[in-house]
Amino acid sequence: MYTLSRKRIKNKRVLIKTALNHRSENSSLWEVRWEAMEVLKIATAGSVDDGKSTLIGRILYDTQSLTTDKLEAIETKSKANGFDYLDFSLATDGLVAEREQGITIDVAHIYFSSKTKSYIVADTPGHIEYTRNMVTGASTSQASIILVDARKGVIEQTYRHFFINNLLRVKDIIVAINKMDLVDFSESIYEEIKADFQEMIAKSEYKEQNITFIPVSALLGDNVVATSENTPWYSGNTLLDHLEGLEAQDVYEQSHMRFPVQMVIRPKQTDFHDFRGYAGKIYGDDLEVGDEITVLPSLTSSRVKEIYFFDQKFDKAGRGSSCTITLEDDLNISRGDMIVKNAERPNVGKQLEAKVCWMDTKELQPGTQYFLQSGSNRILAKIKGVSGVIHTDFSGEDITANSLKLNEVGNVNILMSRPLAYDSYTENKISGSFILIDAHTNTTAGVGFVK
Amino acid sequence: MELVTKDRNTIDPLEAIETHNNTATLAINPLESEAIYIFREVVAQFEKPVLLFSGGKDSITLVRLAQKAFYPSKIPFPLLHIDTGHNFPETIAFRDKLVKELGVELIVRYVQDSIDQGKVIEEKGKYASRNSLQTTTLLDALEEFKFDAAIGGARRDEEKARAKERIFSVRDDFGQWDEKNQRPELFDHLNGKISLGQNVRVFPISNWTELDVWSYIAKEKIEIPSIYFAHTRKTFVRDGMIWSADDAVYREEDEVVEERLVRFRTVGDMSCTAAVLSDAVTLEKVVEEIRASTISERGARIDDKRSEAAMEKRKQQGYF
Structure with missing residues (x-):
């Protein structure tokens, strides 16, 4: 998995480099950035005081994603609250009530980019009352970071966090064992927590999850972006390196092709007099011109005639693409119908x-x-x-x-x-x-x- | 200022590589695909959507995405501009040109009218701005035309309260945002069901960052108003920020007007949008400057600096 994605990143870099060398005078680095963009959606889950917001704040700080004015605001507020360090959790807690109580109530979205990826983090509150927010965050994420307080170990809420991520079949789980600085970066404590967590994994239904354990201190930055000198016994990646190594994918994953029709496009203009296009997003697998399809629930069949994206036609469209398709036959199709490949009926x-x-x-x-x-x-x-x-x-x-x-x-x-x-x-x-x-x-x- | 126009003959570098490999496979940037998906859901789920158009880069980006979402049909909803009367003249000229080219309907409602009708009271003094007054005019316009979905270019990366905003954000009869009682949004299942009197604010580029918007504008070669590029302008300095010396902006007698080479990073109301010193005359240079800059986009918006929770308060009152 890891080697594969490294290779992919390398390929991508070569692709960008080639593109830059061949770019015409009118294209720019920014066009290329847009074309080659990888978006990795992550959710975070942790209990109250596990340091989840601090962890995200730390990533933002260490990746230089915080602008001067935001950093100054954090500094002012940290001082006002009587801290002698920067309280990074202030970077994410958005609502007045959250800042007053020092907790996260609603899903907040945080953005940062590295050299190879754009990250979208759904920061979700961990308390039992906010299970629905955790489910929401996990539903649109490819990876989840579950925080465990090294002093407390696996607690009831950790079970809940993992259960939800398992139920939603989030592909990559990162268990960040946080506050390692408060347990003297003890390897045995880390191993104990890991063993407890693995016991829980053994009881889970979805076994194909990639689960990675990382000892961190969000407050001090150990193993978040920079490798820690305090954990010589840990040979794995830092949190950010691990995320960088993940292959950014459509969260809907590889499966049978599904094309739910969002709307029928009939321009009724002279140029497109007979045009009847079906607008939707492709899920699961590619769709190609000539593919034999069935429309559900009516069970009528036809073949893909054209695939449009704006004013251009394509032979094939990858999953995740919002496009418009036309069919060889004039069928009665409307919003809510689903187009699938003949051999792959749901x-x-x-x-x-x-x-x-x-x-x-x-x-x-x-x-x-x-x-x-x-x-x-x-x-x-x-x-x-x-x-x-x-x-x-x-x-x-x-x-x-x-x-x-x-x-x-x-x-x-x-x-x-x-x-x-x-x-x-x-x-x-x-x-x-x-x-x-x-x-x-x-x-x-x-x-x-x-x- | 020379504006960049879309040149269909330019072969995109990455596309060229793929074509060379004999596969014309469509692979859209996931953010663009998501935005187009959202646009289609709005039109399918609501009776009367409208696109809130400010003439800024975000709403111009929305217009391009809408064009793509419904092609070959025309954009199936009008644009609504809430004119504070303090807009940059360049923005208004740009707006009118764009609307003419697209053949879409433009509705303009004026904050001045709301002031004349006594619905809102104009702020006075040094930091006076019509920005918060827009809310009343906007809500009146939504009511007047019975719009049930207002599409806006707000992004979650702009500000902390916006980071908690939904893609379909339900507002009550008074346009208020109940931030603690928002609908969960799961997978791509967008719930646009509303009760009579409610309406929805829709944010198709919620997940885009400022740099994403600029990259897209560069990639699509989208025209944007000239004030985004470096130009000579009469300005004055207050509290370390540069302001346009225009009648619409209150100025103390001791605030000296000077010509400076500047550009604007956002195109809000002139009275609350500060300029930055810049010699970036091309899009490439503008983006390079933004990337290197250490001040956030809204750092140049005086309306957010009024208090730490300024945006959250305005949103609760119906601001978008």
Whole structure:
């Protein structure tokens, strides 16, 4: 994995270099930056006082991502709070209430770039009340940093953090064992925590996660960006080096091609009189001109005629591309339909079973109606039943439960008013997940992962 | 100022390499793909969207993305400009030219009208700005046209309160942002369902940084107003910042006007947008300067310096 991505970065660098040598007079370094950009989305999870905000602040500081005015603001505030060091957590805590209480309430997004990548960090609060925010952050991230306080070790909340990242099948997990400075950079403490964490991993469902342990001190900077002299027993990468080595990918991962139709484009202009394009984003795999496709749920078939991106045509489009396609045949297709390759049909049905994480204060109750939305498809649905609440510490489930409270995860059976094309979440993250929308308040009340 | 225009005959270097390998494979920058996805969701999910257009680089970028999202159809919504009356004349000229080229509808509503109607009271004195007054005019305009989705160019990297903003951000009847009660946004499942009276602010370039916007402008060869490039301007210095010496900007008698070679990093209201000394006359040089600069973009916006929570407060009141 690591060698592969190193090679990829090297290739990319060669590509940029070649491009720069061949660039015409009108192209610039910035065009090339845009073309070659790798975006790595990361989520962070940690308990109150684990030093999560400090860690992010430290990365920003050490990568020179903090501007002078921001740094000055941190300095002023740190002094006012009576600290004799820079309180980097001030770089991320955005809302007044958060600064007053010194905690993170909502998902904050933080941006920084290295030589090879642009990073988007979803900084999510770790307290049990904010499980929904952690799930939200993890849903759009390729990698997660889980913080563990070296003095406390693996605690109840660590179980929850890992459980969520495992449930959402986040590909790369970095366990940052923080505050190593407060335990004299003890190797045995680090190893103990690692062993406890591995016990937890053994109980998890999704085993293909890449899990990496790093001993750090966010406050002092050990093994965050610079290698620490205090941990001679640790031979692995620093946190940033590790992230640099990850191959930035579409979070939806390689799978079967899924093309949920967002809208039909019919310009009705003289130049494009008969143009009928289907706008959407390609998930899972490439799509090529000539591919034989099936439209769901109608089960009609055709072939891809053209792939447009703006005013240019392409033979093939990679996953992650928002494009517009046309088909050989005139079919009746509308928003919410899904285009797939003939040999790769998903399930189509009016009933599904899913693990649901509940995000609303109003409980999920059997018999209640919600709108189920998966991508561009929104269907009126009804909760048929709840068959159990899953303990987030890998200790099984409570099968007597028949409703879901805020921040609980449970097994739910759902009936839909129309057939939906879906996959299991393990096979496809976009067509295997959905949100439930409260029919009265319109809020996003829960998220489901199809079994 | 010579503006760069899009030249279709220029072969992009990376594309050239790929074409050489005999595969015309589309691989879009993930930020661009995400923004186009969001634009399409807005048009599909809302009855009457509008794009908030300030004439600044972010809203110009939005216009280009919208063009791409719906091609070969035209942009299927109007542009709305809230004119503070203190805009840079260059920005207004640019706006009118762009709208004409695209053939889209432009709606302009004036802060001066809100002042004349007694809905807002103009600030007085040295730090007077019409920036916060825009909110009333904006909310009135949304109400007048019954717009249910207002697309804006705000980015999360701009400011701490914006870092917590959603892509579809629901506002109540009063345009207020309830930051503690925001809808979670998961995967690409954007929930645009709203109740009567509510509307949504949409931010397609939420995840872009300032450098991303500039890189995109360079790559797409998008025209931008001339004030972004170095030019000679009558200016004066206050609190270490350079201000345009224009009637719209309050000036004390002892504040001396001098001609300086400057450019602007954002194009807000003249009374709250400071200039920087610069000799960058090309886009490449502008981006190079930004990359090297150690002051953040909003560091040149006096409206954010009023208090540490300035932006959060304005957002709660309906500012975008």
